[in-house]
Amino acid sequence: MSGWGEAAVIGGMAAVTFGIRYVLFALGGRLQFAPRVQQALRHVPVAVLTAIVVPMVLLPDGQHWNLSWRNPWLAGALGSAVLALASHRLLAAIAGGMAVYLLWRFGLRFT
Amino acid sequence: MDPACPQPPAWTASAREALHGARDTAPLLLGAAPFGLIFGALAAASPLGVGGALAMSALVFAGSAQFIALSLLSGGAAGWVVVLTTWVVNLRHLLYAASLQRGVARLPQRWRLLLAFWLTDETYATVYHRYQHDADGAALRHWYTAGSGAAMYANWLGWTAAGALLGQASPALTHLGLEFALVATFVGIVAPLLRQRISLAVALTAAVVALAARGLPYKLGLLAAALAGVAVGVWLDARSGGGR
Numbered sequence: 390m391s392g393w394g395e396a397a398v399i400g401g402m403a404a405v406t407f408g409i410r411y412v413l414f415a416l417g418g419r420l421q422f423a424p425r426v427q428q429a430l431r432h433v434p435v436a437v438l439t440a441i442v443v444p445m446v447l448l449p450d451g452q453h454w455n456l457s458w459r460n461p462w463l464a465g466a467l468g469s470a471v472l473a474l475a476s477h478r479l480l481a482a483i484a485g486g487m488a489v490y491l492l493w494r495f496g497l498r499f500t
Numbered sequence: 501m502d503p504a505c506p507q508p509p510a511w512t513a514s515a516r517e518a519l520h521g522a523r524d525t526a527p528l529l530l531g532a533a534p535f536g537l538i539f540g541a542l543a544a545a546s547p548l549g550v551g552g553a554l555a556m557s558a559l560v561f562a563g564s565a566q567f568i569a570l571s572l573l574s575g576g577a578a579g580w581v582v583v584l585t586t587w588v589v590n591l592r593h594l595l596y597a598a599s600l601q602r603g604v605a606r607l608p609q610r611w612r613l614l615l616a617f618w619l620t621d622e623t624y625a626t627v628y629h630r631y632q633h634d635a636d637g638a639a640l641r642h643w644y645t646a647g648s649g650a651a652m653y654a655n656w657l658g659w660t661a662a663g664a665l666l667g668q669a670s671p672a673l674t675h676l677g678l679e680f681a682l683v684a685t686f687v688g689i690v691a692p693l694l695r696q697r698i699s700l701a702v703a704l705t706a707a708v709v710a711l712a713a714r715g716l717p718y719k720l721g722l723l724a725a726a727l728a729g730v731a732v733g734v735w736l737d738a739r740s741g742g743g744r
Contacts, residue, residue: 394579395552401561401583402569406590411616413597414671417605422598427679432702435693436729437589440567440688440710442723447711449636451575462683471683473691480531482688483681485655490680 417469442466459499507724517640520646528622529655533690535563536656538681539570540663545671546574550664557660561620561653565589568722577719585719588726596624603631603641611642619650624659698740 413420422430446462449455458464469486476482493499536557543553565586569584572582587609599689604612631641643694648663706729713721 398579404585405587409593410619413601414612414616432730432733436706436726438690440706440725443707469687470691473688479688483684485534486684
């Protein structure tokens with residue numbers, strides 16, 4: 390991507406992010422969301438984060454399915470999920486998932 | 501400071517409240533540090549480079565959106581898809597703004613601009629927690645919020661810069677598995693939420709659509725999956741009588 394294209398992407402990201410954060414503050418209480426809209430917004434994090442992670446984990450090279458237990462991405466993600474459910478501590482889930490991933494990839498040399 | 505010329509008390513109280521906000525944010529500063537470091541290292545080794553990494557942290561200031569933009573750009577996504585995806589990923593901030601807007605309604609616009617720019621998951625959580633049960637010091641809550649936001653901002657920029665320098669010095673660092681940190685983080689955030697039946701359905705829908713639509717041009721599959729997941733969530737909410 391060219392320097393100008395890159396600047397445009399960063400500028401666009403900055404504009405939409407600030408716009409979301411500022412619009413309600415600018416109006417100062419004159420706009421309230423319907424409960425239906427608030428509930429819809431609550432689903433955004435789960436939907437977005439899942440949609441990002443699942444293809445990365447199941448098709449690590451972006452082309453081919455890898456559903457084997459030897460897949461370091463899959464093993465690491467499962468480790469992270471189990472730790473998150475068991476400990477309720479995000480940093481423990483991240484550290485544990487990373488440890489499984491690194492063990493699979495560099496310790497056991499699975500790919 | 502010259503003791504013969506003390507600061508007016510109002511200023512002292514404001515500064516104390518800002519410091520208080522920064523101090524209450526400390527654990528979250530520590531939590532954000534590795535992400536700033538990893539983002540800086542990965543972005544510096546990508547076509548964005550050190551300048552792009554710093555500009556993104558300074559101007560966008562939204563961790564998960566920055567990581568997603570980085571992976572989309574590395575995958576060859578079009579610029580407009582990156583901006584549109586950023587918009588969807590950051591829509592959750594509308595909820596935070598809705599929750600805080602009563603507190604900012606009496607402030608001048610320059611305060612609202614500043615607090616909006618610094619509105620992150622972490623600062624929202626800190627401010628919400630402080631004033632949820634206890635209206636104590638509510639007259640100075642904009643100073644408290646600004647203290648938290650300034651601390652997060654300086655922390656994020658500092659760790660991005662440190663990571664960018666590391667990534668530039670030894671690009672091999674980014675082949676040590678740092679790219680998995682994104683997956684571990686997102687899984688750690690989502691997994692506990694899936695105990696709720698509707699959230700589980702949202703996640704399954706998003707996963708299936710993301711896999712089925714991964715061949716779409718411009719990396720539009722992510723947006724399609726996010727919208728499908730939210731649509732299923734809204735539908736199930738309505739079916740269960742709007743309750744959760």
